[in-house]
Structures are given as C-alpha cells and as structure tokens.
Amino acid sequence: ILNVEQSPQSLHVQEGDSTNFTCSFPSSNFYALHWYRWETAKSPEALFVMTLNGDEKKKGRISATLNTKEGYSYLYIKGSQPEDSATYLCAFYLGNSGNTPLVFGKGTRLSVIA
Amino acid sequence: KAGVTQTPRYLIKTRGQQVTLSCSPISGHRSVSWYQQTPGQGLQFLFEYFSETQRNKGNFPGRFSGRQFSNSRSEMNVSTLELGDSALYLCASSLYASGTNNEQFFGPGTRLTVL
Numbered sequence: 001i002l003n004v005e006q007s008p009q010s011l012h013v014q015e016g017d018s019t020n021f022t023c024s025f026p027s028s029n030f031y032a033l034h035w036y037r038w039e040t041a042k043s044p045e046a047l048f049v050m051t052l053n054g055d056e057k058k059k060g061r062i063s064a065t066l067n068t069k070e071g072y073s074y075l076y077i078k079g080s081q082p083e084d085s086a087t088y089l090c091a092f093y094l095g096n097s098g099n100t101p102l103v104f105g106k107g108t109r110l111s112v113i114a
Numbered sequence: 115k116a117g118v119t120q121t122p123r124y125l126i127k128t129r130g131q132q133v134t135l136s137c138s139p140i141s142g143h144r145s146v147s148w149y150q151q152t153p154g155q156g157l158q159f160l161f162e163y164f165s166e167t168q169r170n171k172g173n174f175p176g177r178f179s180g181r182q183f184s185n186s187r188s189e190m191n192v193s194t195l196e197l198g199d200s201a202l203y204l205c206a207s208s209l210y211a212s213g214t215n216n217e218q219f220f221g222p223g224t225r226l227t228v229l
Contacts, residue, residue, distance in 0.1 A: 089156070100170060103159065104158075
C-alpha cells in the first residue's frame with residue numbers, strides 16, 4: 001500500500017446499529033494517523049490523533065484502534081444515530097519523521113437511517 | 115475563539131484568469147495547510163506554511179502558489195485557471211507545524227468554479 005486506503009467507500013446502517021470501518025496505510029515508516037469527521041455543508045472536524053501501536057481512543061460512542069505493525073486502524077461507532085451521518089476520513093504522514101504532509105484517504109461515507 | 119475563516123466562500127472564474135483565496139487561521143495558530151478536493155478524490159495536499167515559510171508542497175503545477183503573512187494569514191493563488199481547477203479548496207490551521215501530531219482545524223472552504 002503506497003497510500004491511505006479506506007473501506008468501505010460507503011455504508012448504510014439503521015439507527016441503533018453498531019458499525020466499523022477500516023483505514024489501511026503503509027506499515028513501514030509510521031509517524032501518526034488522524035481521523036476526521038466531515039458532515040455535509042460543514043468543515044472536517046478532528047476526532048483522534050493516534051501515534052502508538054495498540055492505541056485505543058474513545059470519544060462518546062466513537063472509538064478507534066491502531067495497529068502500526070500491520071498497517072490499519074479501525075473506527076467504531078456504537079449505537080449509530082442519524083447525527084453520525086458523515087464522511088469519515090483518515091490521514092497519515094507518509095514518512096517517519098512527520099516532516100511530510102498528511103495524506104488523506106477518500107473517506108467512508110456513513111448514512112444512518114432513522 | 116473564532117474558527118478558521120476563508121474568503122470568498124464561492125467564486126466563479128473563466129479559463130485563463132487567475133484567482134486568490136484567503137485563509138485566516140485560529141488566533142495563535144502558526145501553521146496553515148491548503149487542500150483541494152474534487153469529486154471522487156480525497157483531500158489533495160497543496161502546501162503548508164509555518165511562520166511564513168513553506169514547509170511542504172504537494173504534487174501540483176507551478177500555477178498553484180501560496181504565501182503566509184506575519185499574522186499567519188495565508189493566501190493561495192492559482193494562475194491561468196483550467197477547467198480542472200474547479201474544486202473545493204480547504205485550508206486548515208494548527209498550533210504547530212505538521213508532524214507534531216496536533217490536529218488540524220479546517221475552514222469552511224472556498225468553492226471555485228472555472229467556466
């Protein structure tokens with residue numbers, strides 16, 4: 001993997017369902033990974049900055065894990081609500097010093113149906 | 115604390131013209147990054163400025179340029195506009211330069227349409 005890849009591209013879930021999606025990145029030269037939420041007609045908003053293998057972070061019903069050795073991060077949403085509908089972006093520094101810009105994935109578009 | 119502001123919010127230009135977009139970061143933030151988003155693409159990095167110096171530049175032609183002023187406000191300029199430059203241009207500010215793990219705060223974007 002030379003860039004950040006996110007899957008699935010889009011997801012439709014029912015209100016109350018729990019869901020998760022994946023961000024894959026080059027496992028060599030890891031520095032840090034960011035997760036952002038981008039709601040329609042708003043600006044992207046930072047969710048998590050993850051730096052250490054095994055990191056687990058949580059914000060309300062949203063949590064994320066990080067595996068730098070295998071090059072992936074999972075974002076989990078427990079009990080999805082309509083207000084969780086957004087595009088979730090992950091971004092990765094393509095280098096081990098962080099002296100490179102963030103490379104963004106194309107995002108996972110989540111739609112929560114009431 | 116005021117968020118990141120971008121002006122103008124919408125812009126229509128014709129091919130061959132040039133355009134200047136402005137970004138005012140959150141007060142105290144010294145790093146400003148610019149991104150382009152086109153349909154079907156993720157955010158594509160244009161450049162980053164920190165303390166008036168360009169730290170990084172993305173893979174864009176020389177028609178795309180930028181600068182940062184002493185008050186951390188930043189401008190990006192696109193000369194000789196092409197149809198493919200139609201996009202949403204986002205800027206993001208952060209307290210420190212990229213690579214220090216600090217999150218970025220995004221502005222609302224400027225929607226540029228080139229006819």
